[in-house]
Amino acid sequence: MTSVVDVRQLGKTFPHAGKNRQVLRDIDLQVAQGEIVALLGPSGCGKSTLLRIIAGLEQHDSGELRLPPAVKIGMVFQSYSVFPWLSVEDNVAFGLTLQGATKKAARQAARELLEKVGLAGQAKAWTSVLSGGMKQRLAIARALAVRPQLLLMDEPFGALDAFTRFEMQQLLLRLWQESGKTVVFVTHDIDEAILLADRIVVLSPNPGSVNSIIPVDLPRPRHDLTDPTLLQRQAALRSHLYQLFFSMQRPVGASH
Ligand SMILES: Nc1ncnc2c1ncn2[C@@H]1O[C@H](COP(=O)(O)OP(=O)(O)OP(=O)(O)O)[C@@H](O)[C@H]1O
Numbered sequence: 045m046t047s048v049v050d051v052r053q054l055g056k057t058f059p060h061a062g063k064n065r066q067v068l069r070d071i072d073l074q075v076a077q078g079e080i081v082a083l084l085g086p087s088g089c090g091k092s093t094l095l096r097i098i099a100g101l102e103q104h105d106s107g108e109l110r111l112p113p114a115v116k117i118g119m120v121f122q123s124y125s126v127f128p129w130l131s132v133e134d135n136v137a138f139g140l141t142l143q144g145a146t147k148k149a150a151r152q153a154a155r156e157l158l159e160k161v162g163l164a165g166q167a168k169a170w171t172s173v174l175s176g177g178m179k180q181r182l183a184i185a186r187a188l189a190v191r192p193q194l195l196l197m198d199e200p201f202g203a204l205d206a207f208t209r210f211e212m213q214q215l216l217l218r219l220w221q222e223s224g225k226t227v228v229f230v231t232h233d234i235d236e237a238i239l240l241a242d243r244i245v246v247l248s249p250n251p252g253s254v255n256s257i258i259p260v261d262l263p264r265p266r267h268d269l270t271d272p273t274l275l276q277r278q279a280a281l282r283s284h285l286y287q288l289f290f291s292m293q294r295p296v297g298a299s300h
């Protein structure tokens with residue numbers, strides 16, 4: 045199986061209080077084509093930093109990161125990254141015109157994507173009138189506009205209410221099933237990781253390192269609340285992940 049993301053022995057330090065603090069140490073991670081991988085771990089363990097390094101937004105200072113040559117990456121952040129001075133449609137078309145598409149072709153492609161994410165009716169609206177969930181749909185449509193092979197998402201649904209979050213998770217799975225894209229996403233949420241991921245990479249803090257990589261060997265869809273076997277297997281996985289989290293906790297008063 046070809047890896048889209050190949051991270052070996054990767055390390056990262058940031059300056060902190062006049063010294064260099066190691067934030068990531070010896071990270072090994074291979075993500076296969078078409079896989080959904082969740083980066084899960086306690087606050088501050090370096091999930092976002094690892095994702096930003098994969099995206100090329102941050103430099104690592106040791107180890108290796110290999111991506112396919114000229115790989116196209118789409119990125120979705122928690123804070124809805126939309127341009128408020130452009131209409132919904134032009135938000136999506138913008139990246140395409142930057143890549144050399146004509147305005148007409150870019151608008152056409154934008155309309156198709158808005159259709160996919162359920163925002164066709166808002167194409168001409170300003171982004172200020174969109175709800176949080178709609179803005180996040182728009183952010184996803186924008187990330188998909190460049191036809192990325194690799195979709196990187198940093199807590200994409202963290203700011204949404206439970207119902208909208210569920211809708212967005214289903215939307216992501218639908219788009220993924222249609223396109224077979226490779227997805228790496230950061231989450232705090234154990235249930236979200238179990239619902240979406242093929243594998244869960246559990247990071248432990250100080251410095252951020254891979255604690256374990258857990259395959260989620262459950263059939264999709266995974267939200268059927270009437271399937272007792274599925275519920276039981278999800279519960280077993282959840283309990284395993286909670287135990288891992290508890291085992292990472294430092295005694296109160298321990299310093300970094
Ligand atoms: N640009 C930076 N300069 C200095 N330190 C940074 C920088 N970015 C992140 N850090 C530090 O690196 C560590 C990891 O941060 P990161 O945001 O990657 O963690 P995280 O696991 O995504 O956390 P959270 O779940 O709270 O978002 C933290 O201690 C953070 O303060």
